[in-house]
Amino acid sequence: MITIQSENFSMAQICASGQNFRMEECGDNRYCLVALGRYLEAVQEGSSISFDCSPEEFDSVWKTYFDLETDYAAIISGIDQTDKYLTAAAEYGKGIRILRQDLWEVIVSFLISQQNNIKRIRRCIRLLCENYGEKRTSQKGVAYFDFPTPYSLAKAQVEDLYACGLGYRSRYLYETANSVVHDEINLDKLWELDYDAAKKELVKLCGIGTKVADCICLCALHKTDAFPKDTHINKVLSAQYPDGFPFEKYGQNSGILQQYLFYYHLMVR
DNA sequence: CATCAGGCGAGAC
DNA sequence: GTCTCGCCTGAT
Numbered sequence: 001m002i003t004i005q006s007e008n009f010s011m012a013q014i015c016a017s018g019q020n021f022r023m024e025e026c027g028d029n030r031y032c033l034v035a036l037g038r039y040l041e042a043v044q045e046g047s048s049i050s051f052d053c054s055p056e057e058f059d060s061v062w063k064t065y066f067d068l069e070t071d072y073a074a075i076i077s078g079i080d081q082t083d084k085y086l087t088a089a090a091e092y093g094k095g096i097r098i099l100r101q102d103l104w105e106v107i108v109s110f111l112i113s114q115q116n117n118i119k120r121i122r123r124c125i126r127l128l129c130e131n132y133g134e135k136r137t138s139q140k141g142v143a144y145f146d147f148p149t150p151y152s153l154a155k156a157q158v159e160d161l162y163a164c165g166l167g168y169r170s171r172y173l174y175e176t177a178n179s180v181v182h183d184e185i186n187l188d189k190l191w192e193l194d195y196d197a198a199k200k201e202l203v204k205l206c207g208i209g210t211k212v213a214d215c216i217c218l219c220a221l222h223k224t225d226a227f228p229k230d231t232h233i234n235k236v237l238s239a240q241y242p243d244g245f246p247f248e249k250y251g252q253n254s255g256i257l258q259q260y261l262f263y264y265h266l267m268v269r
Numbered sequence: 270c271a272t273c274a275g276g277c278g279a280g281a282c
Numbered sequence: 283g284t285c286t287c288g289c290c291t292g293a294t
Contacts, residue, residue, distance in 0.1 A: 018275070110275085113274090113275055113276090114274090114275075114276040114277065115273085115274060115275090115276055115277080115289080115290085116274055116275075116276090116290090116291090116292095117273080117274040117275085117291095117292075117293065118274085118275080119274095119292080119293075120274080120291075120292060120293085121274090121275085123292090162290080165290085165291075165292090166290080167289080167290025167291055168277090168288095168289050168290045168291095169277090169289095169290080170290085172277080172278090206277090206278085207276090207277065207278085208277085209276055209277045209278085210276090210277095211275075211276060211277085212275090212276070212277085215275080228275080230275040230276085231273095231274080231275060231276090232275065233275085262275080266275085
């Protein structure tokens with residue numbers, strides 16, 4: 001068990017921001033997560049967060065995963081104060097962090113997310129994990145399924161993926177998993193590229209368009225200049241930024257601000 | 270019963 | 283390059 005203090009960290013907000021579909025509230029102020037092949041529970045009360053793992057695991061895995069070494073308060077204070085909407089959105093969602101997630105898991109998760117709702121996305125991913133992921137047990141005896149590897153998913157037939165509830169996305173995942181297994185794309189090489197180059201590679205995959213590629217750039221590759229434009233953000237942009245969002249002003253922080261705008265619109269409307 | 274959900278691919282032009 | 287259309291399926 002290790003406890004930290006942070007004003008700009010909220011498990012509830014990270015959970016609800018929907019970057020990760022395998023994180024959920026599993027009790028009073030308690031959150032459960034499967035990521036990077038590990039199972040983690042955390043309890044948050046105010047600015048105090050207790051992670052149920054050793055200090056060594058926290059330092060080597062979760063500190064990075066939750067992006068705890070980035071100063072989000074500094075990013076928020078860099079917001080143009082005359083932009084009342086963005087200021088309000090950032091204040092509202094200041095506990096959000098841009099997670100540093102597993103690349104393959106994010107590719108699959110956001111591929112499934114298109115034209116889909118959160119509840120169903122979670123169900124799809126759960127079924128994929130149960131059917132194709134490795135079953136493991138945490139140190140404290142909690143059973144969980146790791147996220148399936150590209151090799152494991154490439155063994156599935158399109159109809160097997162239909163059975164997991166993917167619908168028309170089944171063919172997309174089938175094609176994408178096979179592209180990775182057959183080395184038509186090298187995922188490790190994506191880390192060496194900048195945002196534009198990485199996005200260009202990602203959209204070559206079947207079922208990955210500009211929006212999903214941006215989500216992957218932001219939520220896995222941590223390209224914080226990526227600014228995914230989904231249905232919620234498009235509504236915000238047309239209502240609040242008829243002349244366009246000031247990307248030139250925010251540069252590398254645009255993607256983080258996108259999360260505040262997205263979350264604010266999602267929760268408040 | 271219609272519409273929508275954190276879009277995308279294919280085809281037309 | 284830009285535009286339109288159809289798409290699995292559960293929730294509302």
